[in-house]
Amino acid sequence: xxxxxxxxxGVRSELGGQVExxxxxxxxxxxxxxxxxxxxxxxxxxxxxxxxxGQVVVAAIKATHPQVRFLALxxxxxxxxxxxxxxxxxxxxxxxxxxxxxxVDAVRRVAAGDAVFSPRLAGFVLDAFAAAPAASxxxxxxxxxxxxxxxxxxxxxxxxxxxxxxREIARELYISVKTVESHVSSVLRKLQLxxxxxLTRWAAERRLN
Amino acid sequence: MEERxxxxxxxxxxxxxxxxxxxxxxxxxxxxxKDDRLAGGVAAGLASRMGFDVNVVRxxxxxxxxxxxxxxxxxxxxxxLLVPADGADGNIASQAVTDRRGIAVAVGLGSLLVVVWxxxxxLGAGGLSNLAWPLGLCIAGIVLIWRNAPADEQxxxxxxxxxxxxxxxxxGRSRTVLRALLAALxxxxxxTTLLSGHHRSAVLRPLGGVALVIAGIxxxxxxxxxxxxxxxxxxxxxxxxxEGRADMAAQLHDSVLQTLALIQRRADDxxxxxxxxxxxxxxxxxxxxxxxxxxxxxEAGLTLADxxxxxxxxxxAQHGIAVExxxxxxxxxxxxxxxxxxxxxxxxxxxxxWSGADVVSxxxxxxxxxxxxxxxxxxxxxxxxxxxGDRKGLAESVCARMARRGGSAIVRSIPGEGTEVSLTMPxxxxxxxxxxx
Numbered sequence: 001x002x003x004x005x006x007x008x009x010g011v012r013s014e015l016g017g018q019v020e021x022x023x024x025x026x027x028x029x030x031x032x033x034x035x036x037x038x039x040x041x042x043x044x045x046x047x048x049x050x051x052x053x054g055q056v057v058v059a060a061i062k063a064t065h066p067q068v069r070f071l072a073l074x075x076x077x078x079x080x081x082x083x084x085x086x087x088x089x090x091x092x093x094x095x096x097x098x099x100x101x102x103x104v105d106a107v108r109r110v111a112a113g114d115a116v117f118s119p120r121l122a123g124f125v126l127d128a129f130a131a132a133p134a135a136s137x138x139x140x141x142x143x144x145x146x147x148x149x150x151x152x153x154x155x156x157x158x159x160x161x162x163x164x165x166x167r168e169i170a171r172e173l174y175i176s177v178k179t180v181e182s183h184v185s186s187v188l189r190k191l192q193l194x195x196x197x198x199l200t201r202w203a204a205e206r207r208l209n
Numbered sequence: 210m211e212e213r214x215x216x217x218x219x220x221x222x223x224x225x226x227x228x229x230x231x232x233x234x235x236x237x238x239x240x241x242x243k244d245d246r247l248a249g250g251v252a253a254g255l256a257s258r259m260g261f262d263v264n265v266v267r268x269x270x271x272x273x274x275x276x277x278x279x280x281x282x283x284x285x286x287x288x289x290l291l292v293p294a295d296g297a298d299g300n301i302a303s304q305a306v307t308d309r310r311g312i313a314v315a316v317g318l319g320s321l322l323v324v325v326w327x328x329x330x331x332l333g334a335g336g337l338s339n340l341a342w343p344l345g346l347c348i349a350g351i352v353l354i355w356r357n358a359p360a361d362e363q364x365x366x367x368x369x370x371x372x373x374x375x376x377x378x379x380x381g382r383s384r385t386v387l388r389a390l391l392a393a394l395x396x397x398x399x400x401t402t403l404l405s406g407h408h409r410s411a412v413l414r415p416l417g418g419v420a421l422v423i424a425g426i427x428x429x430x431x432x433x434x435x436x437x438x439x440x441x442x443x444x445x446x447x448x449x450x451x452e453g454r455a456d457m458a459a460q461l462h463d464s465v466l467q468t469l470a471l472i473q474r475r476a477d478d479x480x481x482x483x484x485x486x487x488x489x490x491x492x493x494x495x496x497x498x499x500x501x502x503x504x505x506x507x508e509a510g511l512t513l514a515d516x517x518x519x520x521x522x523x524x525x526a527q528h529g530i531a532v533e534x535x536x537x538x539x540x541x542x543x544x545x546x547x548x549x550x551x552x553x554x555x556x557x558x559x560x561x562x563w564s565g566a567d568v569v570s571x572x573x574x575x576x577x578x579x580x581x582x583x584x585x586x587x588x589x590x591x592x593x594x595x596x597x598g599d600r601k602g603l604a605e606s607v608c609a610r611m612a613r614r615g616g617s618a619i620v621r622s623i624p625g626e627g628t629e630v631s632l633t634m635p636x637x638x639x640x641x642x643x644x645x646x
Contacts (some may be wrong), residue, residue: 099567120572123535126574130538159536162583162629165571 011044011073015104032060039065041111046092047074050092053086054081062089069109073098079124087192089132113183115188122160125191149187149208156183240295241288249289280344286350294362304357313355314441318434319349340354355438356445363442388428396427465489468526481529488525500586513580514539516550517573520557524569528561531568538575540636548614549582549634552607556584556630559607564628565586579635587627607632 025031035043035057043061045054056072070090072082082093091110094103095118106116116126127190149157152173159169166184170177242253244264261265271283290302305311318575322345355366399421468489475481495518514536521534540546553571560569566588573582607630611618616634 041416119535119572123572125539126537158572158574161537161570161574162572163533163568163585163587 011103015100018084024149028056035061036064042070043068043070044073044107045070045085047072047085047093048120054085054090056087058085058090065117067083069110069113071106071116072180079127082121083191086121086188087134089192091188092118093121094118095120113185115184117157117160117184117187119161119163122157125187126154126157126161128191129154149190153183153187156180157187160184237484238293241359243290243295244389248365248369249362250294251285251288251292254292254295268389279347283343283346284348286354289381290350291352294359294524301357301362305353308357309352310441311353313435314356314550315349315352318352319345322337322348338505352438356441361560388432392425392429395421395428399423399425415511465493484525484529484531485529488522492522495563511542512539513542513546513550513573516542517553517571517582518548520550520554521571522563523554526558528558530566532557532561532571533568533570536575537575540575540580542639545616546580546613546636548610549580549616549632552610552618553584553630554612554634555581557630560584560586560588560628562592566627579633582632583629584632584633585627585629590624590627592622592624 020069025034043057047054060066061070072085072090072093073096074082074093086093091113092115094105094106094116098106098118109116112119155173156169159172162171163199165179166177169180171181240254241259242257243250243265246251247253247267253272256263256266261351270281270285271307274285290305293300294608326344355363358366367527401418410460468485472485474481475485517534517536523531524530524532542550557571558568560566564586566586568586570583570585574582581591608618608620611632611634614634616632619631620628621631622628
C-alpha cells in the first residue's frame with residue numbers, strides 16, 4: 001500500500017507470479033478496510049502514507065488481526081519514521097530502491113515470521129542503541145535484557161549494514177543462517193519492546209538535526 | 210477585554226480596575242516581545258516575563274531614562290541588540306558584528322554627534338555634554354539595529370521613522386531654499402547667542418545657543434543623513450535579493466540543468482537515467498530541505514556523515530553505480546578523517562569501475578576511539594596478489610594513504626564473489642555526534 005499509483009503498479013509487476021497480490025490501497029482508511037477484509041499474509045507498507053503515516057495502519061490492524069505481518073517500504077529515510085513503524089509492529093524495512101527478486105525474498109521472509117533488515121535499518125538500530133552509553137542511569141526502567149544489544153547482535157547488524165546477506169553473515173561468523181535470523185528477530189523484538197527513553201530521545205534528537 | 214489598534218499599530222487594551230497586572234508571570238529566558246512592541250519590544254518582553262502591564266514597564270523606562278540622564282536609553286538599545294526577539298534564533302548583535310559597513314556608519318554617526326557635543330562643551334554649554342555619550346551610543350546602536358534587524362522589525366522601525374521621512378524627504382527646489390534659509394537663521398542666531406553668552410557668562414543663554422547651532426546643523430544636513438540611511442537600506446535589500454537569485458541560478462545550473470542535459474544525452478540508457486535522476490533528487494532534497502550545498506566537500510563544518518553522503522552522490526553520478534550508504538554516529542572531520550574519506554572514495558570509485566556489480570555498500574561507524582569504514586561490492590572480485598604493479602589505485606590511494614595517517618586498510622577479495630575494503634582510522638578524543646541522515 002502506497003500513495004503513488006505508479007510505484008504500486010511497479011511493485012505489482014515485480015512481485016507478479018511469485019507472490020499473490022490480493023489488493024492495493026492508497027490511503028490509511030481504505031488500507032485498513034482492505035486489510036481487514038482480505039487478511040493478507042504480508043502487507044507492504046509505505047512509511048509515509050497521507051493521513052497519519054504507516055504506523056497508524058500497523059497499529060490499527062495489529063489490534064484486530066495480529067497474524068498480519070507488515071513490511072515497511074520507503075523512499076524517504078527519516079529514521080524516526082522508520083523506527084516508529086517498526087515499533088508499531090512492522091517486521092522489517094526495505095528501501096524502495098530494492099530490486100524485484102530481493103523484494104520477493106523479503107516478502108517471503110516476513111511471511112515466514114522472520115525480520116527483514118535493510119542495511120539502512122541496521123544502521124539506524126545500531127545508532128539508536130549506541131546513542132546510550134550502556135546502563136548510564138537510565139532509571140528504573142532500564143532492562144539490560146531489552147535495552148541493550150548483545151555483542152553478537154551488534155556484530156550481525158554491522159555486517160548487515162556493510163551489505164552482507166544473511167547467508168554471507170552466517171559464513172563470516174561461522175554460524176548457521178537460522179542463528180543469524182534468530183539474532184535479527186531478537187533485535188527486532190528489543191526494538192519493539194524496549195521502553196528505554198533513549199530510543200524516543202534519540203528519535204527526537206534526530207528530528208532536531 | 211477590549212482591543213483596538215491605534216497609532217503605529219500599537220494595541221490599546223482596556224482592563225478592569227487592576228489593569229496594571231497583566232497576568233501570570235512567563236517563564237523561560239527573556240525574549241523581546243513581538244506582538245505588542247512599540248520600538249524594540251524590550252518593555253513588552255520584560256512585561257510578559259515579569260507579569261506586569263507593558264505600559265507600566267514603559268513608564269518606568271521613560272522615568273529611568275530621564276533620571277539617569279540618558280544612560281538608561283543606552284541600556285535599552287543594548288538590550289535591543291543583545292536579547293533575541295521572541296521566536297528568533299539569535300540576537301541582532303551576532304548579525305551586526307559581521308556587518309562592516311553598518312559598523313562604519315554607526316561609528317561615524319555616533320562619533321559625529323559626540324564631536325558636536327564636545328564642540329558645544331568647549332563653547333561653554335557644559336551642562337548638556339553629559340548627554341553626548343549616551344546619545345552617541347544610542348544612535349550607533351540604532352544604526353546597527355536598523356541594518357541588521359529581521360524584516361519585520363525593520364518594518365516597525367520604518368513605521369516609527371515615517372513621520373520624519375515624509376517631512377524631510379521631499380525634494381523640490383523651494384523646500385531646499387526654505388531649509389537653507391531656516392538653517393542659516395538658526396546658525397546665525399545660535400552663534401550670536403553663544404558669543405554674547407560668553408561675555409556675560411550666563412547659564413541659560415549658551416544652552417540656547419548650542420541648541421540652535423545643533424538645530425541648524427540638523428536642518429541642513431538631516432535630510433541628507435536620512436537619505437544615506439534610507440539608501441543603505443534599499444541597497445541592502447536589493448543586494449540581498451540579487452544575491453539570492455544568483456545563488457539559486459548557479460545552484461540550479463550546477464545541479465539540475467547539468468543533470469537534465471546528461472539525461473537527454475543518455476535517454477537510451479534507462480539504468481543510467483534512473484541513477485542520474487536519483488542522485489539529482491537526493492542532492493536537490495538535501496539542498497532544499499537541509500540547506501546542504503552540493504559538492505561542498507572539504508569545506509569547514511563538514512562531518513563524517515556529510516562526507517560519506519558526498520561520496521555516495523559523486524560516485525552514483527559519475528560512475529553509474531548505486532551506492533547504499535549507511536552511517537552510524539557522526540563526528541567532525543579532521544585531517545585524518547578527511548584522508549579516511551579520500552581512501553573510501555577511491556575504494557568506492559574502484560568498485561564502481563571494476564567490480565561490475567549494481568550496488569556498492571558503504572558503511573561508516575564512528576566509535577569512541579576509531580572510525581571504521583567498509584566498502585563492499587558483490588562484483589567479480591580479483592586476486593589481490595595478481596594486481597600489476599603499475600595499477601596503483603588500491604595500493605597507493607587506499608592502503609598507503611591510510612598508513613601515512615596511522616590507520617589501516619584491509620582488502621579482501623574473492624574472485625567471483627566480490628571485494629571488501631575495510632578501513633580503520635584511530636581518532637583523537639572527541640565528541641560523538643548523533644548522526645543525521
